Amino acid sequence: MEDSISLTLGKKHSDVIGAKLGMWLFLFTELFLFGGAFLLYATYRSSYVEDFHNAALEMNVLLGAINTIILLTSSLTIALSIAALQRGNKKASLISLSITLLLGLGFLVNKYFEWGHHISLGVYPNSPQMPNYNKGEVLYYGLYYTMTGLHGLHVIIGLAVLSVVFYFIVKRPRTKIFLTPSDVEKLRGSQLSFSSTEGANRWQAAEIDDSVEQLEIVLVRRPAKEGTDPANILKLENAGLYWHLVDIIWIFLFPLFYLIT
Amino acid sequence: MEHGEAQHQVIGYGTYVLVWLGLLVFTGLTVALAGFHWGKLSVFSVILIAAAKSSLVLYFFMHLKYERPLFRTLVLVAILTLTVFIALTFVDVSYR
Numbered sequence: 001m002e003d004s005i006s007l008t009l010g011k012k013h014s015d016v017i018g019a020k021l022g023m024w025l026f027l028f029t030e031l032f033l034f035g036g037a038f039l040l041y042a043t044y045r046s047s048y049v050e051d052f053h054n055a056a057l058e059m060n061v062l063l064g065a066i067n068t069i070i071l072l073t074s075s076l077t078i079a080l081s082i083a084a085l086q087r088g089n090k091k092a093s094l095i096s097l098s099i100t101l102l103l104g105l106g107f108l109v110n111k112y113f114e115w116g117h118h119i120s121l122g123v124y125p126n127s128p129q130m131p132n133y134n135k136g137e138v139l140y141y142g143l144y145y146t147m148t149g150l151h152g153l154h155v156i157i158g159l160a161v162l163s164v165v166f167y168f169i170v171k172r173p174r175t176k177i178f179l180t181p182s183d184v185e186k187l188r189g190s191q192l193s194f195s196s197t198e199g200a201n202r203w204q205a206a207e208i209d210d211s212v213e214q215l216e217i218v219l220v221r222r223p224a225k226e227g228t229d230p231a232n233i234l235k236l237e238n239a240g241l242y243w244h245l246v247d248i249i250w251i252f253l254f255p256l257f258y259l260i261t
Numbered sequence: 262m263e264h265g266e267a268q269h270q271v272i273g274y275g276t277y278v279l280v281w282l283g284l285l286v287f288t289g290l291t292v293a294l295a296g297f298h299w300g301k302l303s304v305f306s307v308i309l310i311a312a313a314k315s316s317l318v319l320y321f322f323m324h325l326k327y328e329r330p331l332f333r334t335l336v337l338v339a340i341l342t343l344t345v346f347i348a349l350t351f352v353d354v355s356y357r
């Protein structure tokens with residue numbers, strides 16, 4: 001006698017809107033973190049116009065401009081990486097993501113040389129030469145190190161997050177599919193087995209006896225080499241949002257510290 | 262397009278490249294403008310350009326254009342709040 005029993009697919013909880021909303025709320029806290037620093041800059045600037053003018057003249061505009069172009073381009077490549085992954089083009093996505101990582105590293109290398117140059121001239125917080133500077137200049141350099149330092153820290157964190165997402169996309173993590181039988185009683189006394197088309201038994205499970213109260217069939221799936229888990233697209237999108245925010249902060253830092261003289 | 266599909270909307274590569282070119286033009290413009298030394302006016306123009314660049318990044322790269330209105334509203338509220346903070350501080354600083 002044939003008897004039928006239905007298997008229901010356990011739904012994995014996924015909330016794309018909620019995940020993105022959470023990321024945006026986090027970005028707002030970042031906005032206010034830097035907003036506070038910008039406010040400090042603006043008020044001190046209005047009190048020490050001359051000193052800020054003189055101190056800004058010491059900045060290397062070319063290096064600042066190169067770093068601006070680097071970050072803007074890295075924003076483009078991360079956007080392209082997301083677009084490629086959405087289209088299922090994993091290879092293009094990973095290449096674009098790699099370029100983003102390299103550009104981020106390039107930004108940090110430039111920053112290293114820039115800070116190194118200032119420090120070699122004795123311009124750093126609490127340096128022996130600092131008392132010779134005007135009060136406004138000391139404040140300018142204090143803000144310069146705090147704000148570009150905090151921004152640099154965000155670049156490092158952004159690179160770390162993007163690297164983790166890179167790993168997730170490459171690794172193709174196994175995902176589990178849960179199948180729950182509608183009626184365990186009907187299956188009591190039977191055995192779950194796999195057989196090939198020739199009828200050969202490939203695998204057989206233990207008998208479902210009276211001790212079994214609940215039955216759950218778990219299938220482990222690994223995405224095909226070319227495929228990706230949709231969850232990875234969301235991860236990349238959220239990491240991208242963070243990276244773009246870091247870019248936006250720099251869009252303001254560059255003119256305020258390098259250009260307004 | 263329905264809202265439910267918005268999260269999967271795929272944006273053309275060309276759009277991103279155009280936005281990037283726009284950002285580079287703005288960067289060139291802001292560096293060029295800074296050379297004029299207009300005093301207060303140059304501060305204003307440089308910040309205005311930075312705001313325009315950020316809008317491009319927010320709107321296209323960060324997908325606000327394609328997200329549901331909730332996201333745009335929230336971003337607007339956050340930016341307005343920051344603006345209120347800045348305005349109130351300056352009212353305090355300038356009348357001391």
